Amino acid sequence: MDLTPRLAVIGxxxxxxxxxxxxxxxxxYLPIYLINNNxxxxxxxxxxxxxxxxxSMKRVKKYGLEQHIEIRIGDGLSALKDKEADIIVIAGMGGILIQNILSExxxxxRSAGELILQPMRDSRILIKWLIQNSFEIFNGEIVKENDKFYEIIWTRYKQNCYDEKSIDMINEMFYYKNSPALLEYIDKKISEYSGIIDHLxxxxxxxxxxxxxxxxxxxHYKEAKKWLSLNVEQ
Ligand SMILES: C[S@@+](CC[C@H](N)C(=O)[O-])C[C@H]1O[C@@H](n2cnc3c(N)ncnc32)[C@H](O)[C@@H]1O
Known part of the structure; x- marks a missing residue:
């Protein structure tokens, strides 16, 4: 079973x-891929x-993976026990919903070794919340799938990992790995907002x-583009 590029990067x-x-x-899809690929x-x-x-249950049965994949019905992280999961993935939901799931x-x-978050919108709000709540963002990536761009964030709780200055400074684009997809995404945003302003x-x-x-x-996006051009990876 092949994953779409967005889920493949996570997997x-x-x-x-x-x-x-x-x-x-x-x-x-993701749990099946993770078990099948050890x-x-x-x-x-x-x-x-x-x-x-x-x-999910039907698909897990089809692959004969009932011994390895447990399906649970529940709201957010309340479906898990404390320290049960090393890695928690929350993908394909709005950033505000992900933020609520984390805060609830x-x-x-905090006890997970790693959280992989893929907000469909409002990533700026989510990233700000992560910084304010001492979740260290140790990786970020923009993935292009067909004509759509997806934002993926890798984070973990680490006490006092940000100073006051980072809490105030928020251009979420700074947390993404410099890549052609990131540049394309920023250019798309610049062109979208310039177009709307011209129209209005x-x-x-x-x-x-x-x-x-x-x-x-x-x-905001022009600032990100300037920062990108100053931080070109060698
Ligand atoms: C668009 S799908 C994303 C599926 C998959 N994670 C992906 O990225 O392809 C969002 C799923 O999240 C579920 N969902 C929404 N709110 C939730 C919550 N608070 N706790 C658990 N699941 C939730 C929805 O029922 C839906 O099946």
Whole structure:
């Protein structure tokens, strides 16, 4: 079974471990890949909804992996016991939902060796929360799949890992590995916001608030692009 590029980057980044938990697993693609590729001895695939959990169950049976993959129905990290998982993956959900899942299960989140998070939107809010709550972001990557870009963050709890300055400074793009996909993503954002501003400027009754919001975003991504050009990997 081949994973899509987004899930493949997550799967390949996982070194051999005892237990991995995939929160909001939906189809259990990732746990099946991890067990079949000897990357984890055991996987726990959870979902808040019965339907996806049943689909996961059927797929796990099809691959004969019932001994290695446990399916659980539950909300966020409440489906796990303390220190049960070495690695916790939360992918394919909004950044605010991921943030809520982490804050509601903060003890479990802190006790995991590694958290792999893949927000579909609002990554800036999530990254800010991680920094404010002493989750060290030790890797970040932008993955392109067809015409879509996905943000992936690798983090773990580490007391006092950020100083006041990093908490105030927040350009989430700085946490991603310098790569052609990152540059393409930033260019896309710059072109999107420039386009919206040009379009809005043409109206007689200008929506000044929206123009200001988009201008802020434009500055944000231009700042990231400048930083990227100064930090070209050798
Ligand atoms: C879009 S799917 C993502 C599936 C998979 N993780 C991926 O990245 O391809 C999101 C899944 O998260 C589940 N979900 C949403 N909120 C959840 C929560 N609080 N706890 C557990 N699962 C949740 C949904 O039921 C859905 O199956």
């Amino acid at each position: 390949e980044s996982i070194d051999e471990c005892d237990v991995v938990a995939d929160i909001g697993s939906d189809h259990a 990357k984890a001895k055991k996987a726990i695939a959870t979902d808040i909804n019965k339907g996806p959990a049943e689909i 299960g903060i003890d479990i989140a 400027e043409n109206f007689t009754h200008k929506n000044q608030k929206r123009i200001e919001e988009c201008s802020k975003e434009l500055i």
